[in-house]
Amino acid sequence: VVKISDVAQEAGVSIATVSRVMNNQPNVNGELSKRVRDAAGKLGYRPNGIARSLRTRSTAVITLIISDIANPFFTAITRGVEDVARESGYSVLLCNADEDSEKERIYLGVAEQSQSAGVILSPHKAHSDIRSLRAAAIPVVVIDRPLSGAEDSVLVNSRDGAQAATDHLIDSGWRRPALITGPKDATTAIERLHGYRQAIRAHGGLEEIFVHAPFRQQGGAQAAAALLDSANPPDALFVANAQMALGVLDEVRRRDLRIGTDLGLITFDDAPWAPFVSPPMSVVAQPAYDVGVQAAQLLLNQIKHGVPKEARHVTLSTTLIVRESSRRIRAD
Amino acid sequence: VVKISDVAQEAGVSIATVSRVMNNQPNVNGELSKRVRDAAGKLGYRPNGIARSLRTRSTAVITLIISDIANPFFTAITRGVEDVARESGYSVLLCNADEDSEKERIYLGVAEQSQSAGVILSPHKAHSDIRSLRAAAIPVVVIDRPLSGAEDSVLVNSRDGAQAATDHLIDSGWRRPALITGPKDATTAIERLHGYRQAIRAHGGLEEIFVHAPFRQQGGAQAAAALLDSANPPDALFVANAQMALGVLDEVRRRDLRIGTDLGLITFDDAPWAPFVSPPMSVVAQPAYDVGVQAAQLLLNQIKHGVPKEARHVTLSTTLIVRESSRRIRAD
DNA sequence: CTGAAAGCGCTAACAG
């Protein structure tokens, strides 16, 4: 592998000069500069980023740790952070924690040890351990699920969205709307539950029916099965994310239930396929791309101006998109 | 930040000893070892991975560069890679080249400069430049689209899959099946075109109808529009990936076409939503997870035993899954 | 404007 001293020798200058031209610093004689570039080109010199990082204690990459790469919500976020990161010359390294605290811990470790310029984290559980990043003075912004509150965050108001969805189900004439939400220890799952409850309580005489399940297709399927098999099954389902919704759809089909007459359905997240399933799925859409954009901006800001003493929190809103799965069509 | 010498001082030993215990090397007195661990714990010492890498010229991370994070084919691959990488103690850094040669180039650069243990690449175009990785002696395996052939690869036989899909369309009674494939410079797009052509030619008297478009939802929509607006429109569509299929579905709906009577439809990739759209989508499924698994195994093998003189190529097969979108229902 | 030299934090001979 060719290194800086090789180039220096080839060009007949010192390594300091090579370093200067490679970093486009001013104060270099034009002719020398050319000689260095030629030498570098000829030798195929590629600066060693590791060595540079060790010296400068910095890199131009930001680490994005998401909960589940198969979830369209997170992929949309990813695009958002990539778009703004790139504008500022940063690359983004994506880590898929896969709803697993252990994987998350590992990736947090590599982010730290690889001297990431900053990390955007969607914490798996409320007690993800960010301390080592703070100790290493690495900027952090938290997305989707809040952490201690001491760090910048961009969240979306799940609760209101859930309430709106539940209200909509009730207003559409469904009498026993149930909620399939995520695990008990996921903040978003709990927030969605709160919103659902508020709506149920606001209307009188309705029963709260809900079940916790993993934020996965399987989880949705099993939860739906449990609910539908119960003695007094719900007549409508509000599902807490798109992945689970797919599982629910599977279970619904297996039972030959007709959505719209036998069962109402609405889900969180406007997945790309939502308009095309049968019938078109009503959803409460999260501004995922925007979450990514704002998180990246917050992070870049920290990278430039240092970690702020006062954490900034931005909260985005959902929007209810009514298609057909939630409408009630009288069978009679 | 606390470094190795701080720990050494605290524990009253040399930095070499600290290094040894941190790396679980044998030949360390039990008592000293304990003292070091205590000191490290007390001080909150975290080894600096950058420095370590600089010294050892290696890391335990493998870089996976995919073409499009929103494409379920690639997310499935990702899982496969992660599962086997993790078993061997490697982390995987995911880079979304986003069907953009420039982004790909940048990520290739960070993989090299960050001394990645190896990279798995889904090349955007057939002439992606891998040379710097080879120069840096970084193991590479190529997936999905072939490169020069001089590197390990795991591909799937698109051509046969495409042929099978087209045959199926014809056998189902469609008379003017058209293909919507990817860009001209994408190998997979071309392979699928070849397969389509083979099928069309094998049956006599059929016209070849195809259009190239970006491997995106938008691309699918525009291609479908163009085809459907043409003087002599096709009666069936074979779409080259799941993303595009969503766009086609959109266009079909806009025109109020009934799939199954007005139009036959089949697509590459068994996306999670494929069974749930209306009507359930026939697909030719690629063994995506398996592609990831095999690629990771090949890579790990290279990392352990060095780059083989003879490149190994594995080719996986597709499987045709007939659901309803491709069946022809006589309107009369 | 250019070069010499001092490290960044860590590992790995090499002695002891």
Next chain:
DNA sequence: CTGTTAGCGCTTTCAG
């Protein structure tokens, strides 16, 4: 079994 020491490849004062 433990410590000393020489770098990994680069950036950056500090002199000249």
